[in-house]
Amino acid sequence: MAAPPSPALTTHAEAITHLSLDPVMAAVIARVGDLPVLPPTPDPFTTLVRSVTGQQLSVKAAASIYARVQTLLGAVTPETLLAADPEALRGAGLSWAKVRTVQAIAGAAQSGAVEFAHLGTQDDEAVIAALLPLPGIGRWTAEMFLMFGLSRPDVFSLGDLALRQGLARLYPETPPAEVLAAWAPYRTLAARYVWADKALARAGGAPV
Template sequence: MESRIELTLTSPEVVHLCAADPILGALIDRVGPISQRLENDGFNSLASAIVSQQLSDKAASTIWGRVETALGGVTPESIIAADTDTLRGAGLSGSKTSFLRDLAERTLDGRLDIGRLGALPDDDIVAELTAVKGIGRWTAEMYLIFSLGRPDVLAIDDGAVRATVGWMYGFEGTASRDEVAFIGEPWRPYRTAASLYLWRGLALRRAETKAAR
């Protein structure tokens, strides 16, 4: 069964955010309801996140599709079985090939038990995941949000989140990590919902800017 994060203007998370921060509340009113699908395949989600690093959404989707085709499905076993030329031929860099192999090896030998991550606190999950080559805090936080649906994750390392906070709150340019963390304190314990609205808000602003040209 597909899992989703469902946010409406009457959801407890949204009611709290609107009351705690009128500026964010105004953005929420403009964006409206959000329905975010969660990725139930933990390994697939992490592998996709590694492949997508530092790429546009379009480029990431293209390369991920090539990797899936080349491997006949992305699993720990298929990654280990594939030779380097196959992975590189799908568009992966040498470093990302190494990162995927490390993720696969750790999954197969039990150093990373993806199935038990859901039972751990957020900080422990981040610690487990960042032990894998190529997985930093940002990737771990994306896993918390988009795979586990954890409710209180603020992606302060995310460029889009920082850009949205920058223009919403009148900064000259992108907000810093510390500025986002400070502004986001009143959003607890629903900072995941805030992050989702910040991402949608930036997309909305870009669309409005393009339409106005």
């Protein structure tokens, strides 16, 4: 029987203490400051659809397109997505690839191929395995969903270019596997700090 998933963090105190045992990460945390605790989504289906619509877009552009999709559909549900004219979804701002993906997500939800209501009870790899068969869903998308949708505490996506660059910048002499092993079981928060530190560096608030 698979182990139950690790629960979402309700506070970062213990995670910060653990991550700060690493002096490099301790300096990152000091530079960045507190990050908000992320609660798990009450609606995994809609969260995944919204995540897909916003991929490779700025936050502002993603919000604008999702708002147009909501206006078009009235409510974002498997039924409304499957009933929508693909041309209308394209007109709302989705690329053809994203139209295919969100309608595939809707089809999987409606058929029960992916039981979104039960994803929160499955371990990380089971969630990834459930999502990967959907067109347009790769491991990176599934890992982002685990991190920001289900608020899993121990996910670090090596498929994310910014995270790989962050590791190379912060730990030029240390193998990534060694760094990640030291951060477990709080690698999600570590990833968020690596992202935040990179953003701070770009803004001129920290050395690159």
